[in-house]
Amino acid sequence: MKVLYFAWLRERIGTGSEEVETNASTVAKLVAELTSREDRYAAAFADMSAVRVAVDQTMTDIDASLTGAAEVAFFPPMTGG
Amino acid sequence: MSVSVQIEDFDISQEIGTLKAVRTDIGAVVTFTGLVRDMGGGQPVSAMELEHWPGMTEQALEEIETQARQRWSLKATRIVHRYGALKPGDQIVLVIAASPHRGAAFEAAEFMMDFLKTRAPFWKKETTPQGARWVDARDADDTAQARWDQP
Numbered sequence: 001m002k003v004l005y006f007a008w009l010r011e012r013i014g015t016g017s018e019e020v021e022t023n024a025s026t027v028a029k030l031v032a033e034l035t036s037r038e039d040r041y042a043a044a045f046a047d048m049s050a051v052r053v054a055v056d057q058t059m060t061d062i063d064a065s066l067t068g069a070a071e072v073a074f075f076p077p078m079t080g081g
Numbered sequence: 082m083s084v085s086v087q088i089e090d091f092d093i094s095q096e097i098g099t100l101k102a103v104r105t106d107i108g109a110v111v112t113f114t115g116l117v118r119d120m121g122g123g124q125p126v127s128a129m130e131l132e133h134w135p136g137m138t139e140q141a142l143e144e145i146e147t148q149a150r151q152r153w154s155l156k157a158t159r160i161v162h163r164y165g166a167l168k169p170g171d172q173i174v175l176v177i178a179a180s181p182h183r184g185a186a187f188e189a190a191e192f193m194m195d196f197l198k199t200r201a202p203f204w205k206k207e208t209t210p211q212g213a214r215w216v217d218a219r220d221a222d223d224t225a226q227a228r229w230d231q232p
Contacts, residue, residue: 004134006132006202007132007204007206007215008215054137057137057140073134073137075134075202076204076215076218077199077218078198078199078201078203078218079198079203079204079205079216079217079218080162080174080199080201080202081115081174081197081198081203081222
């Protein structure tokens with residue numbers, strides 16, 4: 001699965017995009033899996049209230065299903081304009 | 082109706098000229114230009130880096146334009162948003178709404194800006210004397226966007 005990170009999540013994890021081998025069925029399970037793998041993920045996902053999620057480029061939430069999904073993105077609240 | 086996500090600066094007169102060149106049924110053109118401020122969070126700001134989500138950003142801006150055109154009778158809309166390295170005084174964003182009468186153009190321009198603040202995948206990083214920091218989303222921007230949900 002392709003996983004994207006933006007802004008301070010990208011900085012803490014050290015990459016903007018990566019392929020992740022996972023069988024996680026939900027975003028929450030993917031976050032838990034990554035967090036247990038390495039400290040940099042734990043640092044990025046320490047406060048999930050500050051993290052927004054998109055699955056296949058549609059804004060959703062942490063409980064969203066990953067069944068059939070190709071891409072997950074994690075980012076802080078947007079600050080455009 | 083068009084959107085651009087670009088590193089380059091934009092020229093407001095030229096953008097209005099492009100809209101006017103192809104039609105004469107426009108009676109009102111409202112433009113909003115956002116600039117980089119030299120202060121943020123009580124700190125002097127010397128530079129700003131704007132990150133975005135290539136491939137997703139254009140789609141998000143088009144969705145905002147589409148929603149505006151569904152709500153108001155508009156003859157033309159245009160959104161230009163820059164990314165990359167900017168400095169205080171630089172132009173960041175341009176929104177144009179054109180309609181036969183001014184009411185729709187004023188409201189639609191404000192609507193598009195309110196949605197840009199919270200729905201367009203951009204993230205700002207400011208350089209201050211204390212170092213660089215990511216700009217937090219403002220509650221006021223969420224409130225400004227939410228008021229358009231009222232019936």
